[in-house]
Amino acid sequence: METELTLRIDGQDHHLTIDTRTTLLDALRERIGNTSAKKGCDHGQCGACTVLTDGRRTLSCLTLAVTQGGAEITTAEGLGQDGGLHPVQQAFIDHDAFQCGYCTPGQVCSAVGMLAEYADGWPSAVTEPGTTAELDHDEIAERMSGNLCRCGAYANIVPAVQAAAPRREGTNAGGAR
Amino acid sequence: MKPFAYQAPGDVVDAVRSVAEDPAAVYLGGGTNLVDHLKLGIVSPDLLVDVTSLTSAEITDGDGGGLGVGGLSVGAAVRNSDLAADPRVRERFRVLSQALLAGASGQLRNMATTGGNLLQRTRCVYFQNVSTPCNKREPGSGCSALAVPGRPAPTHDGAGWTRNHAILGASEHCVATHPSDMAVGMAVLDARVRVLGPDGERVIPLTELHRLPGDAPERDTVLEHGDLITGVELPPMRGRSAYRKVRDRASYAFALVSVAAVLDVADGVVRDVRVALGGVAHKPWRATRAEEQLRGAAPTPANFRAAIEAELTDARGVDGLDGGNAFKIPLAAATVTAVLRDLAASETGDPR
Amino acid sequence: MTEMLEHQAIGRGPARRDGVRKVTGTAPYAYEHPVENPAFCHPVQSTVGRGRITAIDTSAALALDGVLAVLTPDDAERLANTDDAELAVLQTHEVAFRGQIIGAAVAETSEVARQAADLVAVTYDQAPHDVVLSDSRDDLYRPDAVNGGFPTDSNEGDIEAALAAAEVTVTQTYTTAMYHQNPLEPHTTTARSEDGVLTLWDSTQGVHPVRKAVAKVLGLEPDAVHVVCPYVGGAFGSKGQLKANTVLAAMAARAVPGRSVRLALTRQQMFDVAGYRTPTIQHVTLAANRDGTLTGIAHDVVEQTARIKEFAEQTAVSTRSLYAAPNRRTSHRLAALDVGVPSWMRAPGECPGMFGTEVAMDELAQELGMDPVELRVVNDTEIDPDSGKPFSSRNLVACLREGAQRFGWADRDPAPRSRREGNQLVGTGVASSVYPVYRMPKSTATVRFSGGRYVAEIGAADLGTGTWTSLAQIAADALGADLASVEVRIGDTRYPEASVAGGSSGMTTWGSAVVEAARAFRAKFGADPSDGDEVEAAVQANPATDDYAMFAFGAHFVEARVDADTGEVRVPRMLGVFAAGKIINARLARSQFLGGMTMGLSMALHETSVMDPRFGHVVNHDLAEYHITANADVGEIDVGWLDEHDPHVNAMGSKGIGEIGIVGAAAAVSNAVHHATGVRVRELPITLDKLLG
Numbered sequence A: 001m002e003t004e005l006t007l008r009i010d011g012q013d014h015h016l017t018i019d020t021r022t023t024l025l026d027a028l029r030e031r032i033g034n035t036s037a038k039k040g041c042d043h044g045q046c047g048a049c050t051v052l053t054d055g056r057r058t059l060s061c062l063t064l065a066v067t068q069g070g071a072e073i074t075t076a077e078g079l080g081q082d083g084g085l086h087p088v089q090q091a092f093i094d095h096d097a098f099q100c101g102y103c104t105p106g107q108v109c110s111a112v113g114m115l116a117e118y119a120d121g122w123p124s125a126v127t128e129p130g131t132t133a134e135l136d137h138d139e140i141a142e143r144m145s146g147n148l149c150r151c152g153a154y155a156n157i158v159p160a161v162q163a164a165a166p167r168r169e170g171t172n173a174g175g176a177r
Numbered sequence B: 001m002k003p004f005a006y007q008a009p010g011d012v013v014d015a016v017r018s019v020a021e022d023p024a025a026v027y028l029g030g031g032t033n034l035v036d037h038l039k040l041g042i043v044s045p046d047l048l049v050d051v052t053s054l055t056s057a058e059i060t061d062g063d064g065g066g067l068g069v070g071g072l073s074v075g076a077a078v079r080n081s082d083l084a085a086d087p088r089v090r091e092r093f094r095v096l097s098q099a100l101l102a103g104a105s106g107q108l109r110n111m112a113t114t115g116g117n118l119l120q121r122t123r124c125v126y127f128q129n130v131s132t133p134c135n136k137r138e139p140g141s142g143c144s145a146l147a148v149p150g151r152p153a154p155t156h157d158g159a160g161w162t163r164n165h166a167i168l169g170a171s172e173h174c175v176a177t178h179p180s181d182m183a184v185g186m187a188v189l190d191a192r193v194r195v196l197g198p199d200g201e202r203v204i205p206l207t208e209l210h211r212l213p214g215d216a217p218e219r220d221t222v223l224e225h226g227d228l229i230t231g232v233e234l235p236p237m238r239g240r241s242a243y244r245k246v247r248d249r250a251s252y253a254f255a256l257v258s259v260a261a262v263l264d265v266a267d268g269v270v271r272d273v274r275v276a277l278g279g280v281a282h283k284p285w286r287a288t289r290a291e292e293q294l295r296g297a298a299p300t301p302a303n304f305r306a307a308i309e310a311e312l313t314d315a316r317g318v319d320g321l322d323g324g325n326a327f328k329i330p331l332a333a334a335t336v337t338a339v340l341r342d343l344a345a346s347e348t349g350d351p352r
Numbered sequence C: 001m002t003e004m005l006e007h008q009a010i011g012r013g014p015a016r017r018d019g020v021r022k023v024t025g026t027a028p029y030a031y032e033h034p035v036e037n038p039a040f041c042h043p044v045q046s047t048v049g050r051g052r053i054t055a056i057d058t059s060a061a062l063a064l065d066g067v068l069a070v071l072t073p074d075d076a077e078r079l080a081n082t083d084d085a086e087l088a089v090l091q092t093h094e095v096a097f098r099g100q101i102i103g104a105a106v107a108e109t110s111e112v113a114r115q116a117a118d119l120v121a122v123t124y125d126q127a128p129h130d131v132v133l134s135d136s137r138d139d140l141y142r143p144d145a146v147n148g149g150f151p152t153d154s155n156e157g158d159i160e161a162a163l164a165a166a167e168v169t170v171t172q173t174y175t176t177a178m179y180h181q182n183p184l185e186p187h188t189t190t191a192r193s194e195d196g197v198l199t200l201w202d203s204t205q206g207v208h209p210v211r212k213a214v215a216k217v218l219g220l221e222p223d224a225v226h227v228v229c230p231y232v233g234g235a236f237g238s239k240g241q242l243k244a245n246t247v248l249a250a251m252a253a254r255a256v257p258g259r260s261v262r263l264a265l266t267r268q269q270m271f272d273v274a275g276y277r278t279p280t281i282q283h284v285t286l287a288a289n290r291d292g293t294l295t296g297i298a299h300d301v302v303e304q305t306a307r308i309k310e311f312a313e314q315t316a317v318s319t320r321s322l323y324a325a326p327n328r329r330t331s332h333r334l335a336a337l338d339v340g341v342p343s344w345m346r347a348p349g350e351c352p353g354m355f356g357t358e359v360a361m362d363e364l365a366q367e368l369g370m371d372p373v374e375l376r377v378v379n380d381t382e383i384d385p386d387s388g389k390p391f392s393s394r395n396l397v398a399c400l401r402e403g404a405q406r407f408g409w410a411d412r413d414p415a416p417r418s419r420r421e422g423n424q425l426v427g428t429g430v431a432s433s434v435y436p437v438y439r440m441p442k443s444t445a446t447v448r449f450s451g452g453r454y455v456a457e458i459g460a461a462d463l464g465t466g467t468w469t470s471l472a473q474i475a476a477d478a479l480g481a482d483l484a485s486v487e488v489r490i491g492d493t494r495y496p497e498a499s500v501a502g503g504s505s506g507m508t509t510w511g512s513a514v515v516e517a518a519r520a521f522r523a524k525f526g527a528d529p530s531d532g533d534e535v536e537a538a539v540q541a542n543p544a545t546d547d548y549a550m551f552a553f554g555a556h557f558v559e560a561r562v563d564a565d566t567g568e569v570r571v572p573r574m575l576g577v578f579a580a581g582k583i584i585n586a587r588l589a590r591s592q593f594l595g596g597m598t599m600g601l602s603m604a605l606h607e608t609s610v611m612d613p614r615f616g617h618v619v620n621h622d623l624a625e626y627h628i629t630a631n632a633d634v635g636e637i638d639v640g641w642l643d644e645h646d647p648h649v650n651a652m653g654s655k656g657i658g659e660i661g662i663v664g665a666a667a668a669v670s671n672a673v674h675h676a677t678g679v680r681v682r683e684l685p686i687t688l689d690k691l692l693g
C-alpha cells in the first residue's frame, strides 16, 4: 500500500510516495540515496542502522518510515556542522575506533545519543543504584553495547567516546582505564 | 511481508472498536517486536494502528488516582528508557529501573513502549522461523523445541535447542518463555495493567496478564483481540529491591535466568518478600511458594536456598541440543539465593 | 637476503586515509554504489535438508505488481561451467542442503522482491539428510590434502612408543564449535549486464579472483567482467572465495539486461550460504619428561565438509611447527555431510587447532607442576620441526617473557581456585600463538607520476585492514617520496591483478609488488620523472623460502573472573605480545591485533552455531542468538609487539598480522578459567552451564 510522506533527513525535507512496509532504513538507503546508516541485521540485533530521531538514538531498521513524518532524523552524514566532523567522529578517527567502518556510522550516532542521555542523568545497567554515574570504561561499554562491532574495535571505541565526552565540572570523567 | 494499511488515530474508543472488528488489525507500539515479526512473516496484518499517539506517554504520581502515596501510573506509550530514568522510578522502584536497563539496548529502550514490552512475544527460535513447526505460531503444527514426530535427532532424546526455554509451567504443546525483563520487575511490584476493550476498561493484575501455555500456546495472555493496554499502575512498595539478570553475554542478550526480588526485614525476620523469575516460564514466574516459606523466617542464605529449592521442586529441564536447559534449575536456585543474600546484607543501608 | 627498504613512512602511525568517509558513512559499500533506478533481488531457499524439487509454482509471485522476473531451476540460464557445485546456482532440481538457493525474485522494490520470493511455492521429494559430525562415524575419510595445500597427515618417529615410555602424558579431546564469520556488512552485490559487460560491485576480499571465477562460471571472457570493491564491511574469510549469492546476482542482472540489480543476503541467509568454520573434534596427545621436554606430540582431527564440495580445514598443521619433539603425528579426517560448504574463517587451521594444543600444554604444565610459560620455553626450537629448516626469525620465547613481565605473571599462585575476590574466582592463563608468513604467487602494481604526485594502482582490497593507508606508506618508502605525495588506488579490476586478501598475505604480496614497481620506476625514470611516466611490475617469488621457515609468533595472557554463584565469566584483562616482523603502521596494526584478540574472546565465551540435526539448519541464525562479543564483554586489552628484524621475509621486513591475534586467544581464556575455578573446559564455548556448581 502506498502512502505520501515527508521525511526530514539531515535538515532536508524529502517528499516521497512509499510502500507502508518500507522501514526508515530502506527509505534512506533505497529511496533517498542516503546510505550512511547501514544494514547489518535488519532485526534490531546489531545497531548498524542507528540514527538520531529528534535527538534520541533509535534503530531505523525497526522503524516504519510512515511513522516518521514530522520527525527530525539525523544520520552520521548530517552530524557535523559547517562541513566539519562532529567531535565524536574526529575522536573515532584519532583513536582508530573502527576497521571496516560498517558499524561506524551507527556507533557514532549511538555515541552522540548516549552522551546526551548521560548529560540528562540517565543511569545504565552498571550504574550503582542511587548514584550518578561517572563516564568510566564500564559505563561507556555498557551504554554502547547496542552497537556490535565484528572487527572488534571496542577497545578503541570506549576511549574515543570518552575523549569526545564533554567534561563535567568537578569530575574526572575520562579517568579510569 | 504482505502490504498493510497504517493509521495513527486520535480517538481511543473508535480505534479499539475498529481493531476489535477487524481480525487482521494489530496495534503498533515502538515496533521493535512487531516490525521484526512482519519481516519474518510471523504475522501478516492488513492494518496497523499506531498506539503511540493513542495512549499516554506520561508517568504520573498515583495519589490522585487511588493508588496511594508513592504509587505511580505509567502510560502505555511511555518508552522503556524514560521509565527507567524517571527519578521517581529509580527512587521508589529500583527493581523496575534495573530490570528495564538490563533489557535490550539503549536504542531499543528508546523505542520500546510499556504496552509493547508486556506483549512482546517469545524468542523461541522455532517460533521465529516460519519453516519450522510451532504450535504457538500455527496451532496444531507441533512444537519443534520438543521432539518432533518423524524427525529423529541422532544425538539426544529428540528435542530441539532449548537454551531459552522454560523449566516451569510448560506443557507438552509449548515450552517457550516470555522474554521481558520489565514484566519480571513489575511482577514483584504487584503491578496492575489497565486495559480498554470494546466493552470498556478493566484492570488486570500483571501476574495474571500472561498465561501458561497449556493446550493453547497460541495465546500469550488473557487479552482478547482488540484489547488495548492503556497503562500500568504501580502501587507503593516497602522494602529493598533488586534485579539480577544472568545471560550468555554481558549485555544485549536475553536472560537465561533473571530474578526480581523485594525484601523487607524487620526485627531479624523476613516481614515481606516477593520474588519473580524471568527466562524460566511462559510468564514472569512469581515464586509464591518460596515467598510463603520465607515470611517470618530468618533472612539467612540457608533459608533462602531452602525456599527457592522448594519452589523449584516441580521444575523440569528439556534434554535438548547443546546440553539442553536443565542447568537453569541450579542456576535459578543459585541466583535467587544470591540476590536475597545480597539484599539481606544491605538491609542496614538506606531503606529502599 | 632481500634488499630492505629504508623505513621513513613505514613504522609510523598515520590515521586511516578513508577515515572521514567511514565515520560519516559516505564510503560506498557494494550495495550502496549509486546507480540509476535499481531493481532488487531476493533469494528463495530450500526448506528441506536433502531431496529433489518436484514442482515450483511461480504464478503468485509473477502476478505481483512490480515483479520483473522469477528465476528457478526450471528456466534459469544454463551456466557454462558447473564443476563447482556450490556455484552451480539453479542448475539442478536436487537439493543438497537446507537453505540452499533454489530460486530468486527480481522486482522494482526490495519489499516486493521479498514478498514475491515468499510466494514461490515449492514441493519436494524429500530424502533423509545427515548433518551430524561425530568422531565415531564409520564413513570418515582422508582428504588428499588440506587447505593451503598441506599434506593431510604427518608422521615422524613413533608416537605410541613415546607415549608408553613417557614420564608424564596428557591425552584429551577438545572440541571447537561451528562458527560463522558474520562480517557486519552482509554479502552484497550490485550487478549490471549491459553492452556485453557485466559489472559487479561486490563485497569481496579480491576483485580479480571474483572476476576470474565469475567469468568461468558464466562462460565470459575475463575482460567482459568488471568487478569493483573499494570498501568491504568486514569479511574474515567469508568473502574470500566466490559464493552462490554473487553468481545469483549476476544471473539476475542478466535476466534484466541494462538494469542494475541489488542483492543483499539477509543475516539469516548468511548462515546458510555464506560459509562457516567447520566444527572440530581434536584428539591431542602429549608425552613428556619430568623436566617438561616433550617427547611426543599427536594431534588427530575430525571435522566436516559438504557433500557437494570439499573444504578441509588444516586444523593440526600449526602443531607440526610449534614445539620440538622427536615423535610426532598429525592427521585430518572428514565427514561429508548434507550441509553448506565450509570455508575460510580468520586463521583457518591455526585458530581452532591451537585451542587443542595450547589447552593440552596447560594440562601438561599442571601435571608436571611446572609454570606454563616455562613449559613453552623449554620446548622452543630454532629449527622448524616440520620442514627441518631454520626459522627466519622466531621470537616466541621473547613474546612469552615480555608478556609475563608486562602482565605481572610472576605474582601468580599456580594452584587452581586459589584466588577469590568477593564473589569472584580469579585466574590467569597463557597460550602461544603462531601464524605462517604467506606470499601469494601473483600480484602486479603500477606506479605512475601524474600531476606532481605518485599514483600506485593495484586491484587489492581493504577489509578494514588499512590497505588504503599502509600501501601508501610502503610506496612512499620504496619511492623515497613524501607520504603525502603518494596516492593509492585499489579495489577495481581496472587496476593490475592482485591476489585475494587472505592468509594475512596482503601486505607481503601487494606490498612487495608495489616495491617492485616503485624500484623499477626509479630505475627507469630516476628521481625527477615527467608527467605520465609509468611502470608496472609484479611480486617475485621469495628465494629465501628455500632456506627458511617463516612464521610470526605471539603470546596471550588473560585474566578471567568467574562469578561464584552463577558461573558467569568475564575477562577484564587481555594482553597479547607479538613478534610479526616490522610493523608498517603502528596505529592500524594495533587495531588488527585487538580485533583478532576480541574475536578470540568471542570464540572462547560466546560463539556457537547450533545445528539442528532434525531440520539440517543452524537454528540460532541471527545476531540476537549467535552471540558475538558486545562492547561490555571486553575489558582492557593491551597489545604489544617486539621490534623484530627479519631480513628474509620481504623488503619491508613485515609478516602478516591480520590473523595471529585470534590464534591461541581462546586457549588462554580457557586456561585462565581453569586457573580461576579448577574446571577444565575442553569444549568451546565456555558458557556458564559448564562451570555451575
Ligand SMILES: Cc1cc2nc3c(=O)[nH]c(=O)nc-3n(C[C@H](O)[C@H](O)[C@H](O)COP(=O)(O)OP(=O)(O)OC[C@H]3O[C@@H](n4cnc5c(N)ncnc54)[C@H](O)[C@@H]3O)c2cc1C
Pocket: A043, A044, A045, A046, B026, B027, B028, B029, B030, B031, B032, B033, B034, B035, B036, B051, B055, B076, B102, B103, B104, B105, B108, B111, B112, B113, B114, B115, B116, B117, B118, B119, B120, B179, B180, B181, B182, B227, B228, B229, B230, B252, B253, B254, B255, C624
Ligand atoms: C535485539 C533485541 C534484543 C532485545 N532484548 C531484550 C531484552 O534483553 N529484554 C527485554 O525485555 N526485551 C528485549 N527486547 C524486546 C523489546 O523489549 C521489545 O521488542 C519491546 O519492549 C516491545 O515494545 P514495542 O513498543 O516496540 O512493541 P511493538 O513491537 O510495537 O508491539 C509488540 C506487540 O504488542 C502489541 N502492542 C503494542 N502496544 C500495545 C498496546 N498498547 N496495547 C495492546 N497491544 C499492544 C503489538 O500489536 C505487538 O503484538 C529485545 C528486542 C530486540 C529486537
Ligand code: SF4
Pocket: B122, B124, B125, B126, B127, B133, B134, B135, B136, B137, B142, B143, B144, B145, B146, B173, B174, B175, B176, B217
Ligand atoms: S516452544 Fe512454543 S513457541 Fe517454541 S516451537 Fe514449541 S510451541 Fe512454538
Ligand code: FES
Pocket: A038, A039, A040, A041, A042, A043, A044, A045, A046, A047, A048, A049, A050, A059, A060, A061, A062
Ligand atoms: S540493521 Fe538495524 S539493528 Fe542491525
Ligand code: FES
Pocket: A097, A098, A099, A100, A101, A102, A103, A104, A148, A149, A150, A151, A152, A153, C184, C233, C234, C464
Ligand atoms: S569496524 Fe567493522 S564492524 Fe565495526
